[in-house]
Amino acid sequence: MFVLLAKNWGWVLARGIFTIIFGAMAIFWPDITILAFVILFGAYAIVDGVTGIVMGMRRDSGRGFLIFMGILGVIAGLIALLWPGITAVALLWVIAIWAIVIGVASIVSGFGLSRDAGGRWLFILTGLAAVILGIVLLAKPGEGAVALVVTIGFFAIIWGLLTVFTSIRLRRLSKELDAR
Incomplete structure (x- = not known):
């Protein structure tokens, strides 16, 4: 696997650069990014639906x-393409409810671990963070969406930088493999 990645280090570099660009765009133009997500979801849902x-039309059973x-x-x-604002709010509600459910489950899991388990408080703290995120998103959906x-933009920039650094390492590995 490393050999394949090393031989294609340039693609890994391109991926990292595009991820950094996406992250910067998400940070500097969050409203446009939200709209782009909704449009992409709408296009995906239509293509998936038609598929x-x-x-269903080609099957003998289960077609209905x-x-x-x-x-x-x-x-x-x-709906997503015709009413992107409603779709963005609905998607935000799904994310908020998901965060609360996952957070509560993580808190319960943390309390369920034995006292000597090292990750107990990490489970509880990440669960609390997720619940707080969900509540904030429900309380202030506009600001929450932005x-x-x-946040996704910052994570994308970090991921992109790590990917660029990985591509540099892969390039070195590729040169080492060629030298052998």
Whole structure:
């Protein structure tokens, strides 16, 4: 695997650069990034829905369910494209509820660990952080959406930088492999 990555270090570098650019765009233009996410989701849902419909029409059994799910996907995609603001808020609500559920589960898991388990408080603290995130997103959805996109932007920049550094290491490895 490393040999394959080393031989293609340039693609890893390009990926890192594009990730950094995406992160910067998310930080400097969060509203546009939110809109782009919604549009991408809408396009994906429509394509996925049409695929489901086509697959359902080609099957002998279970076709009704696939067609129904495909139609729901197309409708969801059209709603996202026609009413991106509503879609962004709905998506934010899903993320907020997900964060609260995951956070509560993490807290419960943390308390369920034995007292000598080293990760007990990490489970509890990350669970609390997730619950707080969910509550903040529900309380202030507009600001929460922007904060979420900016946070994603920062993480993307960090990930992109790590990917660029990895590509540099892979380039060195590629030269070492060529020298052998």
